[in-house]
Amino acid sequence: MFTRRFLVSFAALAAGSLPAAAFGQAAPMTAAPPALLPRLTPEQLALAVKVLNAADTHGLAKRNFSPGDPAEQVTSALVDYAREIHVGRLAPEEFPADWAVRPAPYDPRNELAAAAASNRLGEWLEGLPPPYSGYRALKRGLAQYRQIAADGGWPTIPAGEAFGLGASGPRVSALRARLAVEDKAVTTTGASFDAPLQQAVIRAQRRFGLKPDGVVDAGTLTALNQPVGQRVLQIIANMERWRWLPPEMPATRVQVNSGAAIVTLFRDDKPVLSMKAVSGRPGDETPMLFSQIHSVVLNPPWNVPSSIANKELWPKEKKNPGYLKRNGFTVISTEGGGSRLQQKAGDQSALGRYKFDFDNPFAVFLHDTPSQSTFSRYGRQASHGCVRLEKPAALAEALLQGDPQWTPEAIKSTVAAGKTVRARLPQQIPVFIFYWTAFGGADGQMNFRSDPYNWDRMLLQRTGTLAPPASKA
Incomplete structure (x- = not known):
């Protein structure tokens, strides 16, 4: 459908100082045969060296070339870099079955030759990364958190009982110092837990997808005490996933983030409806996939x-x-x-009153639910794999908008009558289910989730950024 297309220390990885040889064997792609490589001019080779040596700014391995290195070696590395940054570092067979988002194979050599021949090498290289604001936000976040690491990271808040407004002592001082690293509005002076500090805790909890109550409980403490190197790794893993997307997202689409359990409807590439969701629990993970919603089933049986x-x-x-x-x-x-x-069908049905159908090999779909209490949780991976919706009626009305047969009144009366009816969408709506655990917020701050499926670690191991788990004897 779409054509686009090691065990390391946290400190070293966070600083971006690892040479390519420090990464595992899964990361490098097979070098292009020298006979098929174009001849680059000295100016183009200098540009290639500059780009390759900045590959770490995209979460890729830094190549460490110099202008005097053999031209074929530099050009071959540029081919590998182009492939990695455009469609990612995984070969098709390295994708697990439930990562059903594989980009098409991509051989950049013909494009490289054409760009070099027309003296457009710089323009071509600039167009290789994912063209999305979400990717650019992660790239900025990667630089920011590597700088935090280079500056010494952040302090660890000592373990202890939950504490909040009115508390005082060394743990409060440590909390101030920790929050101030990411939140410049926090002052580091003072040992009392005052109202401004409470608001800073709330802001941090929101960035971590936690209950924003201003109390430093066990969950908040765990999130705050994650090493900065771990956050760098999360950013790198999520940058890799952006490379699996098509070159242009449909302007109208339903976008599901199973890692944060959020569903958003976009029109004209702008979010017009967003809601909490419940995605699959660990062991019943919601797969990553692309498809098209073709119908809404009202009063669905299960x-x-x-x-x-x-x-x-x-x-x-x-x-x-x-x-x-x-x-x-x-x-x-x-x-x-x-x-x-x-x-x-009915009020007892696990599917509630609305089901959103789209073709996929996993038999998953979006649906209503009578279990509304789950939406009040801040870790909402609790389903068997399908995605439960907080506002299914609003989504049904939005997707059927413009169909004279399915006005909001007609939808409501059909639901009230209790009869099972399949309402075909006048135009199929693309649906993207992805797994984001690090993303930029509207305020420019980085947001992180807990990697509930452990897919970040799996991806980092398969790309060679982390060593695979030790085999058991």
Whole structure:
């Protein structure tokens, strides 16, 4: 559909001082055969050396070339760099099954030759990174957090009981010093927990996706005490994911961040509707994918996957006979003499009143839910893999907008009648499910999440940025 296309110390990685040889074997791409490489002019070779030696500003391995190095060596490295920054460092076979966002294979040699021949090498190189503000924000964040590391990082706040407004002592002083590294509005003088410090804690909690109550509890303490090198690694992992996106995002789209459990509808490339979501829990991760929402099912029944029925529902029926009937489940016969469970549409249905369908090999979708309490959590990875929506009615009305058959009143009356109806969208809407654990905020500050799926670490290992886990004897 889309054509675009090691174990290291935190301090060294954060400073961007590692040579390419320090990275694992998975990171470098196969060097281009010298016979297929274009001949670059001395000026173009000088530009190539400059770009290669700044590759670390994009989270890639710094090459450390000099103008006197052999031309073929520099040009070959430039081909590898172009591929890595344009579509990422993973080969197709290195993507796990649930990272279904693989960019098309990309060989930059023809483009490099054309750019060199037309004296447009600089312009071509500038156009290789992802053209998105989200990527540029991470690039700025990478420079910022590497500078923090170079300046000595931030202090660790000693462990202890939760504390907040009115507290005093050494832990409060440590908190001030820690917050001031990222938040320039924080003053480092004073040992009392006053109202301005409380507001600074709230700002930090929001950046970490935590409950913004101004109390330094165990979760807030853990987030604040993450080493700066860990934040650098998160930024690098998320920059890599941006390289898997198409060259241009559809102006109208539904965008899901399973790492932060947020869903946003864009129109004209601007967010017009955003809501909390519940994504898959660890072990039932929501996959990364691209697809097209083609219909909204009003009053959907739930055809229960056999894995959920066998693991959760049948044991409940055995323990409490009549559980299935009380909760609207019936046994449906299938071809071949089998059977499956189905939960009828209604207020009890796990899918609520709205289901948003799009084709994908994982049988996941977006849907309503009667379990509204989950949206009040600040770690919302709790589903079996599908994405639950905080405002499904608003999303349904927005996606069906312009269809004379499906006015807001018609949608509401159909839902109230209780009959299952599939409303086809007048035009399919692209949906992107991605996993972001580091991203820039509207205020220019970096936001981080806890990597609930451990996919950051997996990606860093597969790109060679981190050593793979030690094998067990």
